[in-house]
Amino acid sequence: MYGKGRIIPALILFLGLMTSPIWYKSGEASKMPKPEKPKDYKECVAPTQEMRTSHMVLLNEWRDDILREGGARTGKTPNGTEYIRSLQNGCMKCHSDKKKFCDACHNYTSVKPYCWDCHLQPKEAM
Amino acid sequence: MDSKRRDFLKIAGLTAIAGIAAPSAFNTLLKGEAIASAGQAAAGGHGAAAPTGKRYGMVIDVKKFTENSGLAEQCVSVCHTIHNVPDFGNRKDEIKWIWIESYEHTFPTESQYKRPDALKDMPILTLCNHCDNPPCVRACPTKATYKKKDGIVGMDYHRCIGCRFCMAACPYGARSFNWRDPRGKDANGQPFIKAENPKYPTRMRGVVEKCNFCTERLAIGQIPACVEVAAQTKAIVFGDMNDPESEISQVLKTSFTIQRNPAIGTHPSLFYII
Secondary structure (H helix, E strand, O other): OOOHHHHHHHHHHHHHHHOHHHHHOOOOOOOOOOOOOOOOOOOOOOOHHHHHHHHHHHHHHHHHHHHHHOOOOEEEOOOOOEEEOOHHHHHHHHOOOOOOOHHHHHHHOOOOOOHHHOOOOOHHHO | OOOOHHHHHHHHHHHHHHHHHHHHHHHHHHHHHHHHHHHHHHHHOOOOOOOOOOOEEEEEEHHHHHHOOOHHHHHHHHHHHHOOOOOOOOOOOOOOOEEEEOHHHHOOOOOOOOOOHHHHHOOEEEEOOOOOOOHHHHHOOOOOEEEOOOOOEEEOOOOOOOOOHHHHHOOOOOOEEOOOOOOOEOOOOOEOOOOOOOOOOOOOOOOEEOOOOOHHHHOOOOOOHHHHHOOOOOOEEEEEOOOOOOHHHHHHHHOOOEOOOHHHOOOOOEEEEO
16 A cells, blocks of 8 residues: 555544544543522422423423413412412522523533523522 | 318317306305305494403593603603613614603694694603504514403514514504613613513513513502502503493593594504593
């Protein structure tokens, strides 16, 4: 092969560089995000797994129901705790720290929701 | 067979004409029937539909605002504070949910000839008319604005794409566009929203906004903010126009009121006592 003295080392170098992210993190599992849960409240409006996978669907349903159908502004958890069906006045009442709760998972999964372009986050956490 | 070329052509021509004409004639007859039956239904429901459900309305007594100077400004400032309405400091970018207008601008369709001089300087509060037949709702391509069952014309800012068709459609100029970021700051570093109300969201750049008849306050049993401010003077009466016992129904029954440009058929929910 013509010029194998240069091609083969270059190929090895190229492969090494391309796969470097794998070698760099080899052996250690990537850390799962740990969103900080509120201490004073024990239950959410739906089971944890459901909230984890479809909280955004729930928020959209609340919005459409309240804005368009004149739906109820409050709801009740299975245990009878009343809550406000609102991101700004409901969710953030318990999950008062956006950075430690929302952002923990959103940053990990590289999701950039535009909630906070309009909705105000609790002052103490800003 | 002893048929001539001439006869054959005649028969072929007649058949073609019959073939083309028959379906359309048939259709016309069927349609005539449909129109006749529709006419019968329309005759039964002639005029406006019978009022059902809620329909919120407002009566503004203009004279009370002249008697209590500063009251109109107070109404505007309260509304704009609780709804996080930005003040960009110039007329071109102005965002207004409720604002003060002159008589000739509020009622351009009324006669301006030989009116009392006092009318000229009268501050007249204007806001979204929450029309029963809202042209903005028809114009919106994304259904971001809609009419609710209680008669309030609402807006879902999530869906607004900022095309401003609704602004072109609104005959009352009740809609404003966010040309600039309402969360931003002016040249002196002052925020456009002086004091944020943490209970209510702001808007973002590129959406249209307007008065929502304080839907969020009505839901928790409060009256609209401007009505609350004017409550002592009874300058604004608010309530369900379809409830014959409500205060607004009584006022509408006993006082002569006018609406803004009623001839265009939008059926505004705002009434004025001049």
